[in-house]
Amino acid sequence: MKIAVCVKQVPDTPAKRMNRQTNRLDRSGEGALNPFDTQAVEEALRLKEAEGPGEVVLVSMGPPTAGDAMRKALAMGADRAILITDEAAAGSDLVATSRALAAALERESPDLVLFGQYAADSEGAVLWAAVAERLRRPMISQVAELTVDNGSVTGRRQTEFGYDVIRAPLPAVVAVSDAINEPRYPSLKGIMGAKRKPQDTLSLGDLGLEAAQAGEQGSRTTVLALHDPPPRGESRTIEDDGGAADEIVEFLAEKRLL
Amino acid sequence: MTTLVFLEHHGDEILKTSLGVLSKAAEVGGQVEGVLVGSGVEPLASSAGKFGASTVLVADDPRLEAALPQPRVDVLAALVRDRGHENVLLAQSILGADVAAGLAARLEAGLNWQLTDVLTRDGELVGRQPALSDSVVCEVGWTETPRLALFRAGALDPVASGGEARVERVEPELEDFSLTAEMVEQAHEESEGPSIEDADVIVAGGRGLGGPENFTLVEDLAKALGGAVAATRAVVDAGWYPYQTQVGQTGKTVSPKLYIACGISGAIQHKVGMQASNVIVSINKDPNAPIFEYSDLGVVGDVHAIVPKLTELVRARRGG
Numbered sequence: 001m002k003i004a005v006c007v008k009q010v011p012d013t014p015a016k017r018m019n020r021q022t023n024r025l026d027r028s029g030e031g032a033l034n035p036f037d038t039q040a041v042e043e044a045l046r047l048k049e050a051e052g053p054g055e056v057v058l059v060s061m062g063p064p065t066a067g068d069a070m071r072k073a074l075a076m077g078a079d080r081a082i083l084i085t086d087e088a089a090a091g092s093d094l095v096a097t098s099r100a101l102a103a104a105l106e107r108e109s110p111d112l113v114l115f116g117q118y119a120a121d122s123e124g125a126v127l128w129a130a131v132a133e134r135l136r137r138p139m140i141s142q143v144a145e146l147t148v149d150n151g152s153v154t155g156r157r158q159t160e161f162g163y164d165v166i167r168a169p170l171p172a173v174v175a176v177s178d179a180i181n182e183p184r185y186p187s188l189k190g191i192m193g194a195k196r197k198p199q200d201t202l203s204l205g206d207l208g209l210e211a212a213q214a215g216e217q218g219s220r221t222t223v224l225a226l227h228d229p230p231p232r233g234e235s236r237t238i239e240d241d242g243g244a245a246d247e248i249v250e251f252l253a254e255k256r257l258l
Numbered sequence: 259m260t261t262l263v264f265l266e267h268h269g270d271e272i273l274k275t276s277l278g279v280l281s282k283a284a285e286v287g288g289q290v291e292g293v294l295v296g297s298g299v300e301p302l303a304s305s306a307g308k309f310g311a312s313t314v315l316v317a318d319d320p321r322l323e324a325a326l327p328q329p330r331v332d333v334l335a336a337l338v339r340d341r342g343h344e345n346v347l348l349a350q351s352i353l354g355a356d357v358a359a360g361l362a363a364r365l366e367a368g369l370n371w372q373l374t375d376v377l378t379r380d381g382e383l384v385g386r387q388p389a390l391s392d393s394v395v396c397e398v399g400w401t402e403t404p405r406l407a408l409f410r411a412g413a414l415d416p417v418a419s420g421g422e423a424r425v426e427r428v429e430p431e432l433e434d435f436s437l438t439a440e441m442v443e444q445a446h447e448e449s450e451g452p453s454i455e456d457a458d459v460i461v462a463g464g465r466g467l468g469g470p471e472n473f474t475l476v477e478d479l480a481k482a483l484g485g486a487v488a489a490t491r492a493v494v495d496a497g498w499y500p501y502q503t504q505v506g507q508t509g510k511t512v513s514p515k516l517y518i519a520c521g522i523s524g525a526i527q528h529k530v531g532m533q534a535s536n537v538i539v540s541i542n543k544d545p546n547a548p549i550f551e552y553s554d555l556g557v558v559g560d561v562h563a564i565v566p567k568l569t570e571l572v573r574a575r576r577g578g
Contacts, residue, residue, distance in 0.1 A: 016390045023396075094362055094369050118526060123372055123389060126359035126408075129327060133363035138439035139328065141356050142508065154442070158491070158508040159325075159352050161268055162446035162501060166326070168439040177508075178527065179495060220368025225397040229388060237550045240559025245567035248539060249575060251555050255537055257459075257516045258483075258575055 001054040001148065003044040004110035005078065006101060006131070007037040009062045009069035010121040023223040024091055025121055031062075033069040036116035040176050041073045042183035043146055044114050051148060055079045059104050061089060061097060067199055074194035075186030081197070082108070086204045088211035093219035098130035100214055103207040105135060112153060115175040117142070128175040138168035141175040259288030259378070262343040264334065265306055265314070266354055267294065268325075272302055274455075275349035275511070277309045278414030283347055284310025285417075286378055291315060292423065293337060295330050297323035300425065307423030309416050314423045317430040324441035327356035332432045335364045338404050345383060347376075350408040352508070358408050369406040370398045374413040383407075391551060392533075411511040412534035453510075454503060459485025460514045462505060462532070463493060466521020466542055466561055470498035475565040476520055482572040488512065490528050506531035521561045524549025541565065 010016075011025065012032035019026045041058070048054040056077070058070050061084040070081040084100050092100065105113055113135075115128040132139035143155035154167045155174060186194070204214050212218060238247060252258045261283045265276045272294070283290045292311035294303050296318065303314040317333045334357065338346060346361065348354040350371060362369040375386040383405050387396045400406075454460055461483065463476040473487070480487045489499035491506050505512055506528045517535035522528060524540065524547055532538070533552060540553040541561050550556035557564060 016393075018390065018394050018396075025390075094359060095366055098359075098363050121390075123526075126355045126369070126371060129356040129359035130363035132328075133331065133360040136433070136435045138435060139356070139360075140439060141327075142352055157352075160508060160510070162444065164441060165443035166439055167442050172439075178525075179491065220362075220366065220401050221370050222368075222399045222401055223396050224384060224399045227395045227397070229392055229395050233554060235554050235556075237545075237553070237556035237558060239545075240557055240564060244541070244557045244559050244564050245571055248555065248557065248564075248568055249571045251539070252516070252572075253575075255516075257537060258572065 001047065001051045001112065002057065002108070002110040003047060003054065003112045003114060004057045004059050004105055004108055005037070005040050005044045005073070005114045006127070007041065007058050007060050007070060007073055007116070008034045008119055009060065009066035010034045010119065016121055018226055020226060023226060027063065031065055031069050033072045034116060034120050036118045036120065036178055038073070038076070038116070038183040039178055039180055040114040040116040041076050041078055042181045043176050045077045046181065047146070047148055057082065057108055057110065059101060059108070060084070061092070061100050064201070070199065071194045072186065074197045075190040076184055077190060079197065081199045083199065083201045084207065085201050086214065088204055089214040091216045091219065092214050093221045094124070094126065094130055095220050096214045096218035098127060098134055099218065100204065100207060100209060102131050102134035103209060104202060105131065109171070111170045112148070113173045115173070117176060117178045128173050132173035135173065137171055137173050139173040140166045140168055142177045143174050144177045144179045146174060146176065146180065259286070259345065260341070260343050261286070261288060261290045261345040261347060262334070262337060263290065263292045263311065264346070264348040264354060264357060265292045265294045266349060266351060267296060267299060267302055270302060272306060273349065274416055275351065275411050277306070277416035279347050279349045279409050280306060280309045280311055281417040281419070282376060282409070282414045283345070284419060286376060291343070293317070293334060295322050295333050300427070303425045304422050307420050308418045310420050311423040314425050315428050316425060317428050319430050321432060321437060322430065325353050326439055326441060327353055327360055328436035328439065329430070329432050330357045331360035331364055332436050333428070333430045334361050336431060337428065338365060344403040344405065346404055346406045348408050350410055355408055358406055362406050365404055367404045367406050368400040368402065369408070370400070371408040373407050373409050376407060411530065412513045454486040454488050454505070455510055455512055457486035457512070458514050459483045459516045460488050460512055461485055461518045461520065462488035462490065462522060463499070463520050464490040464522030465492045466523070467493070468562070472562065473499060475561065479518065479565055479569045479572065482569050482576065483516070485514070485516070490522055519549055519553070520565055522549055523547045524552070
């Protein structure tokens with residue numbers, strides 16, 4: 001079975017910043033693999049291990065440095081990586097990003113496409129649905145238990161109302177929940193081996209896309225302005241020295257909550 | 259301006275989050291239509307008039323029974339093409355998000371998510387989007403119509419303002435690939451007694467409690483405060499507490515006056531379900547727990563020591 005995992009590089013800092021000149025995310029610092037994507041990678045590796053011969057291909061779009069973030073997933077055990085990178089693609093929104101990813105996935109025609117639950121930078125949790133639509137494939141999101149059997153994929157998930165079990169024929173697109181597994185750490189051997197695994201880069205032209213179909217031109221949303229958030233009121237964190245319960249009561253009384 | 263609002267339903271009710279979005283659409287102005295998709299849902303339609311829909315379009319078909327997104331994309335895409343809606347607004351939920359993104363790709367339309375508000379400026383729609391863990395607020399726009407938007411659960415309250423909506427049936431034309439995913443099983447635990455969504459005070463317990471037996475700490479504090487008990491996904495998954503008390507992206511979205519989080523780290527899955535609470539107090543032994551970033555009062559300490567003491571103090575104070 002051939003499994004493609006869509007991954008993303010995110011800034012490797014807990015305090016992510018906006019660039020106030022471009023109104024885009026500041027991507028100048030170190031990058032890391034989006035932590036939610038490691039669970040999609042892990043699930044792909046488990047499926048490959050269970051299903052016998054197969055391949056796990058990583059697909060990403062981002063700056064050239066995103067290759068470094070993908071190497072972590074290669075070190076976990078993915079077989080090869082494809083990075084769509086093109087200056088004209090910077091600033092792509094959902095429609096533009098899904099267009100490029102779908103074009104790359106069409107070329108690979110995997111049996112299963114996996115996504116992580118959430119992008120830690122854009123706070124988006126929707127890309128899979130746009131990609132599935134472009135590929136005209138069935139899609140299951142928020143999957144916490146995944147099985148592949150007889151040419152179909154079955155996902156169990158939690159929703160706002162309880163539990164769903166959804167089945168779809170392959171090829172399909174699945175987004176996993178962060179409850180699905182505990183991702184493995186790359187072994188030393190994996191880390192060494194990752195350097196020798198194929199990492200290809202594709203331009204928009206390689207995918208048959210025009211520059212105007214990506215980046216700001218190919219996008220349909222825009223960030224107009226940035227503001228500081230309204231203050232939450234006084235916010236503080238205290239260490240318990242034995243008197244924390246009293247302090248909480250005092251605080252609740254102040255807020256007229258008792 | 260013409261706006262289409264996706265009215266998500268569960269059982270025989272339109273969700274409050276969808277009605278909140280509908281009320282916001284009515285406030286923004288112009289012609290507001292709702293769309294209801296499912297099987298046997300027509301009787302729910304006219305009630306949406308009260309919250310601002312002039313017309314509710316109903317796609318009622320047995321093939322639309324399961325709450326799956328792809329056939330809903332077919333229904334909404336056809337409506338937007340035929341009727342020329344300039345805005346399509348949805349409440350952010352597991353279903354709503356998947357419908358919105360599929361629709362964005364189908365219509366090549368811009369989608370902004372996690373909005374907490376929207377307004378018009380010079381005839382253009384402007385959305386308010388807290389980003390980067392709410393450390394910045396973006397004003398977001400769309401470069402073309404249709405404009406698609408997802409609104410954070412709990413951000414908008416339904417406001418009863420209108421009357422009856424006109425109900426119009428539409429015939430769904432569904433794509434083959436949209437019908438290939440099927441719901442094979444569904445288990446919904448219906449809650450009994452008052453829902454935590456209506457509670458003014460919620461005391462929630464997470465993995466930091468150490469074990470199911472320690473939930474009594476949380477229950478005692480909730481009782482002293484006259485509040486309800488909630489739980490995180492981790493402890494519900496572990497079988498410590500029932501599903502209907504789960505707060506988070508999966509589970510319930512709550513916005514009480516007071517939310518006390520006991521032994522909860524506050525990862526994003528939990529945060530989206532309770533961030534609209536008025537006052538948040540958290541107790542956790544890990545000083546780096548994300549929950550402290552959005553608590554009004556955070557206490558780094560041991561829940562097992564602090565919570566019982568707090569319960570005693572509250573009882574004494576309230577004369578219980």
